[in-house]
Amino acid sequence: MALQQTLVLVKPDGVARGLTGEVIKRFEQRGLKIVALKLVQVNMDHAKQHYTEDITERHGEKIRNQLIDYLTGGPVTAMIIEGVDAIENVRKIVGVTESKSAAPGTIRGDFTHVSYAHADSKEIPVRNVIHASADEKDAKHEMALWFSIDELCDYKRADESHVF
Ligand code: CDP
Numbered sequence: 075m076a077l078q079q080t081l082v083l084v085k086p087d088g089v090a091r092g093l094t095g096e097v098i099k100r101f102e103q104r105g106l107k108i109v110a111l112k113l114v115q116v117n118m119d120h121a122k123q124h125y126t127e128d129i130t131e132r133h134g135e136k137i138r139n140q141l142i143d144y145l146t147g148g149p150v151t152a153m154i155i156e157g158v159d160a161i162e163n164v165r166k167i168v169g170v171t172e173s174k175s176a177a178p179g180t181i182r183g184d185f186t187h188v189s190y191a192h193a194d195s196k197e198i199p200v201r202n203v204i205h206a207s208a209d210e211k212d213a214k215h216e217m218a219l220w221f222s223i224d225e226l227c228d229y230k231r232a233d234e235s236h237v238f
């Protein structure tokens with residue numbers, strides 16, 4: 075069984091909109107387990123380590139700078155989610171990046187709707203409520219950036235014997 079851990083952030087728009095509980099609920103009801111959780115006011119240096127040069131390569135320097143402003147614009151709820159194939163399962167619950175394209179039933183598809191074109195015209199990133207690590211390499215880097223080992227909790231959920 076491929077038990078994995080992955081990093082999830084409720085971004086500043088999600089926290090400001092009071093969506094942290096809604097996001098957590100969607101992971102918990104699927105049987106995925108929260109193993110670390112905190113509210114963080116992110117500084118510039120931390121944001122740059124989260125949205126690394128990889129973002130510049132994929133989307134350009136302008137979007138990276140916009141993303142750093144976005145992530146530092148208010149508190150973020152950071153968590154580590156554990157489960158079987160957690161990286162892929164969490165990304166599926168989150169939905170695709172562009173809110174306009176995100177399927178209803180996903181977090182982005184249920185709480186956001188804006189297009190890249192609209193966000194670009196306002197010179198802001200698509201504010202899509204949530205971040206989730208894209209793959210194992212990103213998950214490893216991002217979990218180490220946001221949490222120290224002693225912030226992770228090892229415990230059993232009461233329903234685990236029914237879920238796994
Ligand atoms: O967050 P996700 O992994 O789905 O997408 P990403 O490609 O890693 O991009 C990070 C974030 O940049 C997205 O979640 C959007 O907020 C933003 N973005 C954007 O505003 N416009 C784009 N063309 C691409 C990304």
Ligand code: MG
Pocket residue numbers: 206207208
């Ligand atoms: Mg990404």
